[in-house]
Every structure is written in C-alpha cells, then in structure tokens.
Amino acid sequence: MTDETVISAKSLDLTFQTDDGPVHALKDVNLDITKGDFISFIGPSGCGKTTFLRVMADLDQPTDGTITINGVSPKAARESRAYGYVFQSAGLYPWRTIGKNIRLPLEIMGISKSEQKERVEKVLKLVELEDFEKKFPWQLSGGMQQRASIARALAFDADILLMDEPFGALDEIVRDYLNEQLLKLWHSTEKTICFVTHSIPEAVYLSTKIVVMSPRPGRIIDIIESDLPDKRPLEIRDTKEFIDIAQRVREGLRAGHSYE
Amino acid sequence: MNSFFLISIIFWIAAWIINIFIGQSALTKTKMVLPPILFGVSLLLVWEASISAFDVSPVILPAPSLVFVKLISSVPILWVDFVQTFVKGALSGYIFGCSAAFVVALLADRFKFLERGLLPIGTFMAALPIIGTAPILVRWFGFDWESKSAVVTVMVFFPMLINTIQGLQMSDKIHRDLMQTYNATSFQTLIKLRLAAAMPFIFNGLKICSTLALIGAIVAEFFGSPIKGIGFRISTEVGRFALDMVWAEITIAAITGSLFYGGIVLLEKVVTFWHPSQRGRSE
Amino acid sequence: MNKAVLPVITISTFIVLIWYSFSIVLNSSWALDKAERNGQKLSFSELVHDTWSQKKPKLPTPHQVGYEMYKTIFDKKVTSKRSLVYHGWITLSATLAGFMLGTLLGILLALAIVHDKATDLSVMPWIITSQTIPILALAPMIIVVLSSIGFTGLLPKAVISMYLSFFPIVVGMVKGLRSPDLLEIDQMKTWSASRFQILIKLRLPKSIPFLFTSLKLGMAASLVGAIVGELPSGAIAGLGARMLSGSYYGQTIQIWSALFTAAILAASLVGLISIIQAFVFKRMMVVQ
Numbered sequence: 061m062t063d064e065t066v067i068s069a070k071s072l073d074l075t076f077q078t079d080d081g082p083v084h085a086l087k088d089v090n091l092d093i094t095k096g097d098f099i100s101f102i103g104p105s106g107c108g109k110t111t112f113l114r115v116m117a118d119l120d121q122p123t124d125g126t127i128t129i130n131g132v133s134p135k136a137a138r139e140s141r142a143y144g145y146v147f148q149s150a151g152l153y154p155w156r157t158i159g160k161n162i163r164l165p166l167e168i169m170g171i172s173k174s175e176q177k178e179r180v181e182k183v184l185k186l187v188e189l190e191d192f193e194k195k196f197p198w199q200l201s202g203g204m205q206q207r208a209s210i211a212r213a214l215a216f217d218a219d220i221l222l223m224d225e226p227f228g229a230l231d232e233i234v235r236d237y238l239n240e241q242l243l244k245l246w247h248s249t250e251k252t253i254c255f256v257t258h259s260i261p262e263a264v265y266l267s268t269k270i271v272v273m274s275p276r277p278g279r280i281i282d283i284i285e286s287d288l289p290d291k292r293p294l295e296i297r298d299t300k301e302f303i304d305i306a307q308r309v310r311e312g313l314r315a316g317h318s319y320e
Numbered sequence: 321m322n323s324f325f326l327i328s329i330i331f332w333i334a335a336w337i338i339n340i341f342i343g344q345s346a347l348t349k350t351k352m353v354l355p356p357i358l359f360g361v362s363l364l365l366v367w368e369a370s371i372s373a374f375d376v377s378p379v380i381l382p383a384p385s386l387v388f389v390k391l392i393s394s395v396p397i398l399w400v401d402f403v404q405t406f407v408k409g410a411l412s413g414y415i416f417g418c419s420a421a422f423v424v425a426l427l428a429d430r431f432k433f434l435e436r437g438l439l440p441i442g443t444f445m446a447a448l449p450i451i452g453t454a455p456i457l458v459r460w461f462g463f464d465w466e467s468k469s470a471v472v473t474v475m476v477f478f479p480m481l482i483n484t485i486q487g488l489q490m491s492d493k494i495h496r497d498l499m500q501t502y503n504a505t506s507f508q509t510l511i512k513l514r515l516a517a518a519m520p521f522i523f524n525g526l527k528i529c530s531t532l533a534l535i536g537a538i539v540a541e542f543f544g545s546p547i548k549g550i551g552f553r554i555s556t557e558v559g560r561f562a563l564d565m566v567w568a569e570i571t572i573a574a575i576t577g578s579l580f581y582g583g584i585v586l587l588e589k590v591v592t593f594w595h596p597s598q599r600g601r602s603e
Numbered sequence: 604m605n606k607a608v609l610p611v612i613t614i615s616t617f618i619v620l621i622w623y624s625f626s627i628v629l630n631s632s633w634a635l636d637k638a639e640r641n642g643q644k645l646s647f648s649e650l651v652h653d654t655w656s657q658k659k660p661k662l663p664t665p666h667q668v669g670y671e672m673y674k675t676i677f678d679k680k681v682t683s684k685r686s687l688v689y690h691g692w693i694t695l696s697a698t699l700a701g702f703m704l705g706t707l708l709g710i711l712l713a714l715a716i717v718h719d720k721a722t723d724l725s726v727m728p729w730i731i732t733s734q735t736i737p738i739l740a741l742a743p744m745i746i747v748v749l750s751s752i753g754f755t756g757l758l759p760k761a762v763i764s765m766y767l768s769f770f771p772i773v774v775g776m777v778k779g780l781r782s783p784d785l786l787e788i789d790q791m792k793t794w795s796a797s798r799f800q801i802l803i804k805l806r807l808p809k810s811i812p813f814l815f816t817s818l819k820l821g822m823a824a825s826l827v828g829a830i831v832g833e834l835p836s837g838a839i840a841g842l843g844a845r846m847l848s849g850s851y852y853g854q855t856i857q858i859w860s861a862l863f864t865a866a867i868l869a870a871s872l873v874g875l876i877s878i879i880q881a882f883v884f885k886r887m888m889v890v891q
Contacts, residue, residue, distance in 0.1 A: 359729070447873045543850060554740055
C-alpha cells in the first residue's frame with residue numbers, strides 16, 4: 061500500500077434551504093483517504109454519509125470548503141471516469157440482459173466491442189455470475205442483482221469504488237456472503253473503496269478505516285483505524301479485537317447522539 | 321310463442337349456467353375464452369329470435385342473419401369504404417399525428433420551458449371536442465380523404481404528446497444518477513435510458529390514439545365526403561333506412577378497430593417485454 | 604403550478620400570433636382576387652386589413668371569432684335561434700342527461716363485474732373490446748331509428764352520450780374497485796367483514812381516484828356524442844348543428860364560434876369535475 065492520498069476533503073460544507081430553515085447536511089468535514097483503503101462511513105439517517113459520497117461523485121455540490129479526487133475537482137474526476145458508483149438498489153435496466161447492463165458504461169465510453177466482451181466476461185467471473193449473462197434482471201434474486209451492479213461498477217476499471225448501502229435491502233445471510241465476496245474482490249483488485257452502511261458489524265468487518273458520523277449538523281465524530289488482519293474469515297466477528305473496535309464505533313455513535 | 325325464441329332463451333340460460341360453473345372452477349387461459357364467446361353467441365341468438373318473434377321491422381333493427389348476408393354480398397363496396405376511411409384517412413393521419421407529437425415531445429424534453437407550457441396546454445386540448453374542427457378542415461382540404469387525415473392528425477396529436485412527455489419524465493432518479501456517473505451526454509442518456517423507459521407510456525398513447533383515429537376518420541365523413549367511406553356509407557344508408565348495410569359497415573369498422581388496436585398491443589408486448597405489466601406480475 | 608404560468612402564457616401568445624399570420628396567408632388569395640377584379644392593387648397593410656375582416660374568411664381571426672361569440676352569447680335573447688346560449692344549452696342538456704345515466708349504469712355494471720365471476724368472465728372482455736370499436740359510428744343509426752319510433756330531440760342524443768360515457772366508467776371503476784391489494788383484503792377478512800362491508804369500507808373509497816379520472820373522460824366523450832348526435836337530424840339545434848349549418852352555408856365565423864363555445868363548455872365541465880375532485884381528495888386525504 062502506497063501512502064498516496066487519493067481523496068482529500070477540507071472544511072467541507074453542504075447546506076441546503078428548506079421551508080423549515082437551513083439544513084446542514086455536512087459541516088466542516090475534514091478527511092483524507094489513502095490509495096487502497098477500504099473506508100466505511102457509518103451513522104444514523106441524516107448524518108451526511110450518503111451526501112458525502114454523492115459529493116465525491118459530483119452528484120451533489122458542496123456549498124463551502126474543498127474536495128479533490130486524484131488531485132482534481134469531483135467534476136473533473138467524474139468526467140475522467142475515475143470511480144464506479146454502486147447504489148442502494150441495483151438500478152439495472154430491465155430491458156437489458158445482465159451482460160448488456162454491464163456493457164452500458166462501456167458503450168457510453170466508446171470502448172470497442174471486442175474489449176467490451178472481454179471485460180464483461182472478466183467481471184462476471186469476479187462476482188461469480190458467469191452463467192447469468194443472458195438473463196434479465198428480474199429473473200435474478202436481489203443479492204444476485206446487486207452483484208451484477210457491482211460487476212457493472214468494476215467493468216471500466218476505475219480505481220475508486222463508491223458504494224452507498226449496497227446490501228441494505230438484502231437479508232442477513234446473503235449479506236454475510238456478499239461481505240465475504242466484496243473483501244475478496246478488494247484484495248484481488250486493490251481498489252480504493254468508500255462504503256456507506258448503517259450496520260456496525262459490516263463496517264468493522266470490511267474496513268481498514270471507519271468514519272463515524274452524526275446528524276444535525278452532519279459531521280465526523282471519530283475516525284477509527286482498524287488493526288484487524290488483512291485476511292478475515294466471517295468468524296473474526298466473534299474475536300475480542302473485532303468487538304473492541306465495534307464498541308469504539310458504538311461509543312462514537314452515542315457521543316453523536318445517534319441513539320436518541 | 322315462437323319456438324325459436326324459446327330455444328334462444330333456453331340457450332342463454334344454459335350458457336349463463338356454464339359460465340357460472342367455469343367461474344367457480346380453476347381458471348386456465350383456454351377456459352377463459354369460453355364465457356365471452358358463449359355470451360356473445362347467446363346474445364346473437366336472442367337477437368335473431370326476437371326479430372322474428374316480435375316481428376321487428378328491419379328498418380328498426382335488422383336480424384344478424386340479414387346483416388351477415390348483406391356483408392358477404394357487399395364486399396367490393398365495403399373494401400372501397402375501408403380503404404378510403406381507414407387506410408387513406410385514419411392510418412395516414414395516425415402516422416403523421418403521432419410522429420409529429422413524438423418530435424414535439426422530444427423538443428419539449430430538450431427545452432424545458434416548452435415542456436412546462438405544452439403539458440398544461442396539451443392536457444387542455446386533449447379534453448376538447450376536436451372532432452368539431454372537421455367542417456373547418458373540410459373547407460381547407462376539400463371533401464376527400466385529406467381533410468379526414470387532417471382531422472385525425474389533430475385528434476391524435478395532443479393525447480400522444482402528453483403521453484410521450486410523461487413517458488420521457490418516467491426514468492427513475494437512480495438510473496439518471498447512474499448515467500451521470502458515467503459522464504454520459506444527454507443524447508446518450510436519451511437514447512440508452514429515457515426512450516426505453518418511456519415506451520410503456522408511448523404505447524399507452526399509441527393505443528388510445530388508434531381508437532381516436534378511426535373514430536375521427538368516420539365522424540369527419542359525417543361532415544362531408546366524396547361518395548365513399550365508412551362514415552359516408554353509414555349516414556347515407558341510414559337515410560335510406562337500409563339498416564342491414566349500416567350494420568355491415570359498423571361490423572367492418574368494429575373489426576378494423578379491434579385488429580388495429582390488437583396489432584399495437586402485440587407490438588407493445590415485444591417492445592416492452594420487460595415491464596411488470598407485460599410479465600403478468602401486476603394486475 | 605406557478606412555474607407553468609409563464610411558459611403557458613408565452614406559448615399561448617405565440618399561438619395567437621401564428622394564428623393571425625396564418626389568417627393573412629390563407630385569406631389573401633380571396634382578397635387579392637377581389638382586388639384584381641376591381642382593378643386595384645393592395646398594399647401590404649391594406650391586405651392585412653382585408654384578410655382580417657372578411658365575411659366568410661378561410662381562417663377567421665381571433666377577434667372575429669371573439670366578436671361573433673360575444674354577439675351571439677350576450678347580445679341575443681337566450682331564446683333566440685341565433686343565440687349560442689340557446690344552442691349551448693341544447694347540447695349541454697343532452698350531454699348531462701346521457702352522462703349521468705351512463706355513469707350510473709357504468710357503476711352498477713362495474714359492481715356486478717367485481718362481485719360476480721360469471722359476469723366478469725363473460726361481459727368484461729366485451730367491455731374492453733368495445734373501447735377499440737368506433738362506437739360513435741353508431742350515432743346516425745341511433746338517431747334515425749329512435750326518431751322513427753317517435754323519440755326525437757334530447758333522448759336520442761342522450762342515448763349516444765350515455766353509451767359513450769358508459770364504457771370508460773365501467774373500465775375505470777372495475778380497476779378502482781379491484782385496486783386494494785391482497786394484504787388489505789386479507790386484513791378485512793381477519794375482521795370477519797362481509798363482502799358488502801369490504802365494498803363500502805375499502806373498495807369504494809379506494810376507487811374514488813379512478814372514478815374521477817373516468818368521469819373526466821366520460822364527460823368529454825358525452826359532449827362529443829351530443830354534438831355528433833346533432834348532425835344526422837338535419838342540423839336544427841345545438842352546437843353541432845351550428846357547426847354543420849355553418850359549413851353548409853360557408854359561414855366560417857359561425858363554425859369557429861360554435862366550436863370555441865363547445866371547447867369552453869368541455870373545459871368548464873371537465874374543470875368542474877377537477878374542482879370537485881380536489882375537494883373530495885382533500886377531505887379523503889388522498890395523496891396524488
């Protein structure tokens with residue numbers, strides 16, 4: 061792991077006006093993300109975790125402060141296709157097969173048909189969906205659709221992956237399996253992953269760094285460096301080290317009045 | 321009482337009882353075809369029997385058998401009328417009006433100012449009795465099929481316009497955000513996402529307009545027509561009390577309307593195969 | 604709602620401007636012919652003035668139509684045969700009579716379809732098919748047949764309006780009565796609700812939005828039915844009759860003013876239903 065900073069936010073603010081007065085979705089957020097990190101953002105609704113992800117993706121614009129991705133503005137980063145985005149729901153187009161869905165970003169980027177075919181096969185293998193290339197999204201289960209969505213985000217080889225509660229709508233057993241898969245993927249591709257969740261075990265299991273946030277105004281309460289080993293079987297969730305980190309996360313959430 | 325009439329009543333009752341039984345049993349696609357057919361046939365039988373039983377004059381209501389005979393023997397005339405009204409009048413107006421509406425909807429989608437103005441105006445216009453423009457359009461385009469085509473064009477334009485505009489607004493935010501993360505141009509987003517997502521609405525508009533097109537062409541002929549056309553034939557034969565011919569023409573119009581609509585439904589199944597309503601998931 | 608005001612006004616103004624220019628274009632040939640026969644040459648402003656004030660123009664201008672409407676609505680006695688109020692009322696009365704009957708029968712049939720399987724299976728396919736059939740083509744026949752057995756005037760037109768509004772109401776009400784999902788009906792059953800109670804407390808309230816959509820469609824269809832019903836009887840009374848007689852005698856301004864009156868009538872009727880709808884939705888806390 062090199063010590064190169066890929067994402068840097070300084071005094072980031074995002075305030076928007078509503079009928080009930082201004083809402084501080086993000087206030088004075090300072091964060092540096094190193095290349096190859098797996099960062100989880102955790103907090104209750106309204107703490108700004110999704111907003112921060114969307115600002116990184118240039119889907120929302122900050123009202124104050126600076127943020128750079130790979131040294132350039134989010135807009136420039138988006139235009140140079142520096143990241144892949146995975147939404148809460150798979151967002152696959154029902155009129156395209158799984159294979160065609162994965163091709164979508166590649167078509168838009170003007171990648172050649174032969175290269176497209178290669179990449180689709182590669183990412184389908186990574187998420188273990190090789191047999192489903194010709195199927196339609198509604199023929200797949202929720203978990204499989206999310207895997208396809210992740211495959212689509214991996215297809216154009218961006219170094220950064222932004223994931224917004226991708227497993228939130230799935231049951232816990234599927235979730236555990238996908239957590240394992242995601243970690244395996246991260247190891248083999250060495251991408252920088254920013255992951256939003258509201259599950260403490262998920263955050264601790266997956267990350268090298270955990271950012272605890274709290275609402276009103278949306279801000280960072282604590283940044284926890286995880287000292288868990290790189291290779292993590294699911295059973296690691298019952299070890300003392302894991303529980304200690306989870307406890308620290310919980311304390312951060314309590315300090316941010318998340319349980320009130 | 322006339323024994324035929326009695327038989328037809330008994331048939332009706334029997335058919336109804338059969339339908340009740342079918343209704344209470346486990347339904348399959350093939351079973352569901354039977355009740356409407358039984359109902360229709362029993363209706364025709366009672367109609368036929370009542371005419372002779374109650375001695376109804378054919379200038380009030382002709383018997384189905386009379387209509388059928390007239391239909392078979394008048395195929396050349398019916399064909400000429402069909403071509404005049406449907407092919408020349410309704411179909412041309414339908415194609416022209418729907419295409420024009422589609423293009424304007426795309427423009428409105430590109431220029432939001434236009435969209436905000438056209439949507440209320442279009443909804444307003446779609447509720448108006450546009451058929452009333454028929455005499456005006458006959459004055460401009462003459463008696464022949466061109467004026468009927470013009471009436472149909474105006475009639476289908478507004479419903480198609482508002483359906484297409486609504487369809488283009490239909491894509492989910494998540495799909496559009498996704499396009500933004502790919503830095504797709506608005507043209508790419510239009511072609512790859514929004515047009516496909518708009519198809520259910522576009523077909524809804526096409527179906528509604530298919531009915532309007534045929535009605536428009538026929539009724540426009542009531543306002544003036546050369547000596548051919550379904551509407552023309554109906555109004556003149558009504559004047560001569562040749563109701564069997566009128567019913568024959570109406571039958572042709574009904575068959576045309578159903579086939580036209582049915583054709584669009586088939587096309588819809590192919591294009592929007594992915595939509596929940598086509599997959600039988602929702603009611 | 605406010606965001607639409609400026610675009611609507613702009614586009615409407617634009618349409619009016621285009622209309623005036625088209626009047627010049629379409630009426631110019633007649634004006635130029637007349638001038639040629641009189642050995643005159645017309646300047647542009649004279650041409651414009653002429654094309655905007657002809658007696659039987661190919662395209663009357665907005666102000667000509669407006670003036671004619673004003674004259675025949677406000678300046679004529681309501682009982683006069685030239686009054687648009689008189690003709691409007693003839694058409695309106697047939698429309699309303701047919702509409703109310705069609706709505707009543709439509710709701711009754713919808714109730715039967717939803718509660719009786721045999722009716723559903725045998726009749727509903729025909730109702731749906733009827734939407735693809737140009738029913739309006741039956742209008743001349745209905746008029747003539749009914750008048751030959753002695754029913755003239757309002758009744759035949761009301762019959763046409765009735766069956767034109769009947770079908771959308773049936774389709775809409777069936778959709779609405781069937782709109783509660785399985786969960787909601789099961790819940791009713793756990794409370795041992797009878798079919799009648801489920802109807803009154805669940806199906807009917809849930810069908811109200813569908814009903815209003817169908818009412819608007821049915822109302823517009825009824826009006827068209829009443830207008831078309833006036834054509835075969837020789838064009839004596841009603842807005843449709845005015846349009847037809849206008850086209851026989853080349854009185855284009857008369858056609859346009861009758862058409863616009865019909866349009867205003869349609870918009871008012873549908874608008875009235877929308878107002879009632881907004882009121883009902885508010886009371887029922889329906890979120891659309």
